[in-house]
Amino acid sequence: MRTTDHRTPSPSPTPAPPDGGQLCAPYAEALLRHAGRDWLRLNVPGHAAAPGSDLAGLFGSRITALDFPPLLDGIDLGRDTPLDRALALAAEAWGARRTWFLTNGASQGNQIASMVAPALGRTLVVQRSVHSSVIDGLVLSGLDAVFVQPSVDPEQGIAHGVTAADVAEALERTPDAAAVYIVSPSYFGAVADVRAIADTAHAAGVPLIVDEAWGSHFGFHPGLPANALCAGADLATSSTHKLAGSLTQSAMLHLAEGPFADLLEPLVDRAFRLVQSTSASALLTASLDLARRSLVTAADATGGSIEAADRVRGAVRALGRFRVVSDGFHAFPDIVGADPLRIAIDTRAGGITGHEARRRLFRDHQIMVEVATDAAVVAVIGAGSVPDTARFVEALHTLPSPLTTDPAGAGVGTAAAAAAAAAGMLRLPAPGATKLTAREAFLSPALVVAAEEAVGRISADTLAAYPPGIPNVLPGEVITAEAVRFLQRTAAAPNGHVRGALDLGVTRLRVVA
Template sequence: MSDATTPRTGPSEQPTAPYLDAVVAYGFRGPGRFHVPGHKGGPGADPGLRYALGDRVLGLDIPQDIHGVDLGPKPTPYERAEALAAEAHGAARTWFLTNGATQGNHALCLALAPLGTHVVAQRNSHASIVDGLVLSGGLPSFVAPAYNSELGMAHGVTPEALDAALAADPDARVAFLVSPTYYGMAADVAALAQVAHARDVALVVDQSWGPHFGFHPDLPESALRLGADAVLTSTHKIVGSLTQSAMLHVAPTGRIDPAAVGRALRLLRSTSPSSLLMASLDGARRQLAVHGEALLHETIAAAKATREKLATTPGIKTIDYDMVGRDGVAAYDPLRIVLDTRGTGCTGYQVAEALRNAYDVQPELATVATIVCVLGVGQSPEALVRFAGDVDEIVKRISTPDATPIQALVRSPDALKNEMVMAPRDAFLGQSEVVNLEDAVGRISCESIAGYPPGIPALLPGERITAETAEYLRELVDSGARLHGAADPTIRTIHVLAANVG
């Protein structure tokens, strides 16, 4: 697959899906399959798998380097597909990713933050940013997102906070930020881009939760069109491609060299990428570009009606447009239904568990104070009506409004002020040992640990563990929060740099 300059496409080509069409044509024309994979389009697969997936899917599972698909006259169908995605998103160059936005974050860290390069990263960036810095050897400093202590909810980074972080680390060459959040709150990307560019810093935005942004007037604008220099979109999360597929877009600003990003991606990607994942990206792009506005119009209207219905359920509040204008929130994504459950006297965990047990309703996320539901571009209005009724029935059944008010979280981790004393790469790859948490004070962490809520890491590789941090981690566990990244989720023990190293 080529990393050459994106070929030009005509304005009428968005209704086509060149890679998907080429894969389909190859899969069903009856070729002699004397190449991998071993199932040979179905006959060699386990009968149970053939029954579950069907020979149509197995017939499309083809390898890289098939003539007429991603080899042959230029531009190949694969190159045309990526070019159409770049055109649809307003990018200078777009890559299809088959290991999620994680792959994109790793590539951007390798390309933009090589050994010893200073970067500023949002404290609650996806774990793949820290992992990417472990791979690349970049040296991070962190900027805290705005924080809602009542709900235990992290928002976006404010322009003022980014400016202060960049002033504190004048050697930083790139800023890695997140917009929107898990909860659908978008940061002021245009202002953040101005702050970064005024200091000659490239802005990378993890827009994984907003792959549909910019494709309907009632949605937030895409970060790429607001001035970001590179943007990640997890197409599978909302737009309809298969799980594990995503896109990486580099803007035409010139601050990021597409060739450097392509070189890093060649290092990271499999030589056997899934044709099914990439074909799904091509199809999802076509649907979003051609029919996205109409589909989104119906979904946004259905979501609005659902929020209005939920507002009549005692003890339930919806968290949406009222947040806009608060620190770190410039816009709201209506393809998120976020419920504040505190008025029911029950935690979000309890309400979510009751919904699963009674109606097989599966929310995306539950926290102490909230439930988060993620909608797709073509969400069924009937399913949303049913969901609102299910919540209403469950709340009537389990609510205890006279109970002690639910506390969202013990406190924010922002005040911990952890000291980064070693590059994450050196700490993660260094010789480690497991010690009891109380014995870890003063030692250097080899782990990345974040509590959900609020999703802000309390500890990162290379940071020195303080007594306050150890106490905070215990409070997280005692409050019912889940620890992501911890080798021991009970936090009785923790991996630290070996004594003879630190």
């Protein structure tokens, strides 16, 4: 959509925050008061907070007592409810015109954002390394897509971001663009120049949508990057449960007070109602309210988390066996910053693959890291959390170097081990040619064929190495032999998984008939 209408948006219908401001958690507090009354519960959920139930035995009676359905007077029903006030406080905290609480994760936010785009144009200009939920949104919306290729670190085999110049070039060849859709930060913590990309999108008359799933904590401490809305984004998905402290599967969608707010707000609201459960979890909703309060009022705690992450990186550099991935970010023009709460360690430099390092940390040291690739592991520290970083550093450096012994049993040096790891490292496959839209391919008659027979045919599914969930094959793209090899090797790796695959080994694929 091309427009030059940059009128000042009308005031938000969201009510003003309560007198207590960000110190309050109005929804969570109202829920707690409600649970404290002596109810005879003859409604759903079916457990009805039964004190002797298996649920109460596992989670405790407080959890089941707080598990109320929606549409309750004094909580979320009526005018100026505690839920309304909680949403207003969240919008204020993130600098948004309006915020929606999501109980199906940031994936739901990405689907909503994709679904509103057809009202703006026919083609989405989208970063190729978006999360698979954005592609799911393309299936729902039926939009065409012009993909902007991210930079790829050939040493690590990971995708980073896109530049404003990349986006400008894509917009030049897309006269019917609906919006620009990017990811920042990346799974490895790389931060894009959102301001420059927003300016480029706005100059072309289209909004910028940012999948900020991994940056829900941004902007809440001087040591953190600014959030996407402050940098000019029009719509941002925030996976609040990841690093901002809410319960798993809870997230937010934020609309900026910008040139497209009047147009986007009713569209987003309608799409939200289309995909949000009519039985949204009170527990997840309350956790969003509490996470917002903690982020705003406990900046010192977030500072402690940043210091803890810095200690890990400092120790890794000092000990010299492994490398810090973000130390190489300066070589990529699309990266302008890094998330300090994300610790990506190049394990291959120390003679062990990331997958093997993750497996041994889990099995031998009871340490869970977020993700592993062939070359690295990624650990994260949630805002406000200060884990035992010394334990992680010690365990990391006691890992064996499996690659330091050749098949005949002779020892080899660390440099040789690193070279051997690099030689066998999984490389991100280049995407195949696009032949159909995601929706056309997904809804077309399809066949299931052996993986080797699928090469050269059009995929009917999204296939993504998970985590991070960045699609390697999209519906409508030609399946390549390189992609099949990558996905099968990913599936065979410890903790490897391919989202969308028909079987664990990716031996069969669904193709357009």
